[in-house]
Amino acid sequence: ARPVVAIVGRPNVGKSTIFNRIIGDRLAIVEDKPGITRDRLYGVAEWNGKPFSIIDTGGIEIDGEDIILRSIRMQAELAIEEADVIVFMCDAMTGVTQADEEVAQILYRSGKPIIVAVNKVDNMGRSDLIYEFYSFGFGDPIGISGSHGTGIGDLLDAIVTNL
Ligand code: GDP
Ligand code: MG
Numbered sequence: 001a002r003p004v005v006a007i008v009g010r011p012n013v014g015k016s017t018i019f020n021r022i023i024g025d026r027l028a029i030v031e032d033k034p035g036i037t038r039d040r041l042y043g044v045a046e047w048n049g050k051p052f053s054i055i056d057t058g059g060i061e062i063d064g065e066d067i068i069l070r071s072i073r074m075q076a077e078l079a080i081e082e083a084d085v086i087v088f089m090c091d092a093m094t095g096v097t098q099a100d101e102e103v104a105q106i107l108y109r110s111g112k113p114i115i116v117a118v119n120k121v122d123n124m125g126r127s128d129l130i131y132e133f134y135s136f137g138f139g140d141p142i143g144i145s146g147s148h149g150t151g152i153g154d155l156l157d158a159i160v161t162n163l
Contacts, residue, residue, distance in 0.1 A: 006083035021146060025112065086112050107138070
């Protein structure tokens with residue numbers, strides 16, 4: 001079976017934007033299982049000749065802070081079970097938030113390779129914003145921009161290196 005990459009993170013960091021950039025024209029299929037997994041999007045991608053499946057875990061986003069946090073936790077836990085590599089996506093413009101810390105706590109226990117992708121690094125002036133994301137201890141954060149498509153090659157390099 002193809003290795004599985006999951007994109008995890010709180011709402012609004014740009015997970016779906018990056019997911020769509022990575023799968024490109026390839027059709028994303030909505031997994032039709034009953035229950036909590038059904039909102040997740042699965043796609044197929046390939047980089048440097050290495051094929052992989054990729055999951056956009058952001059399907060469940062409900063208003064109300066407690067529910068959002070619970071849903072983020074649930075999505076992260078599901079992704080950990082299924083994934084071979086996890087992309088932990090954050091937002092350069094907000095910096096590290098409490099919800100990011102919540103996700104990080106779950107990811108620490110996973111034992112899976114974690115790649116920190118810091119999205120919304122839309123211009124050179126924002127490149128220094130990635131440094132505070134070293135504080136998670138998951139290694140070198142990768143600055144990306146879903147709006148401009150920059151840094152995605154570096155992210156894909158990091159993903160396939162860990163497959
Ligand atoms: P998700 O909730 O994590 O799936 O995030 P989305 O992909 O839905 O994006 C949330 C918002 O951030 C949308 O308004 C996007 O247009 C915006 N966004 C996504 N990527 C970028 C980026 O690289 N730069 C900027 N400035 N905005 C972005
Ligand atoms: Mg989304």
